[in-house]
Amino acid sequence: MTNIVLHCKNCDEATPHAQPQTSHVLHLLLSVVTVGLWLPVWLLVALNNRGQATCTVCGREVGMFGSSRGGVKGMRPTPDTHVKCPDCAELVRREARVCRHCGCRLIPQ
Ligand SMILES: [Zn+2]
Ligand SMILES: [Zn+2]
Structure with a gap:
């Protein structure tokens, strides 16, 4: 987990947000074991983790691309x-x- 400061819509202020970290070592190992088949999954996980963060004050999960998770799909x-x-x-x-x-x-x- 890394902490980054983001504006939380729920708290209506800039609060520290916990961002999930991609364990690249694990994914590297999996990629080697699966002869590269794991690479797309690694990429997806890394992108997904980069795009979301959880407010450490109110616990709300925010997407860094403007929408909270699941908000678009209903x-x-x-x-x-x-x-x-x-x-x-x-x-x-x-x-x-x-x-x-x-x-x-x-x-x-
Ligand atoms: Zn918050
Ligand atoms: Zn049916």
């Missing part, structure tokens, strides 16, 4: 709000009567 499906469609195994809303993925009928729970 609510993340949770077992509270979503169930798995028995036909296609995609997550659908609990209240849904028809699966939006495969169109099969569902019993609202």
Whole structure:
């Protein structure tokens, strides 16, 4: 973890933010073991870690590219709000009567 000072929208001031660190040694080892197959994953993890930080004052996770994680895509499906469609195994809303993925009928729970 490294600490960087960022403006937190929640606290409305510049606060120290903890940024996850990429353990490059581990990824290097994995890349060697997988003969380079791991390289794209390493790159993704490094980019992802660089793009987010957690406010150490309020604990809010902020993306450094302006949006907080999950804010753009809307609510993340949770077992509270979503169930798995028995036909296609995609997550659908609990209240849904028809699966939006495969169109099969569902019993609202
Ligand atoms: Zn904060
Ligand atoms: Zn379905």
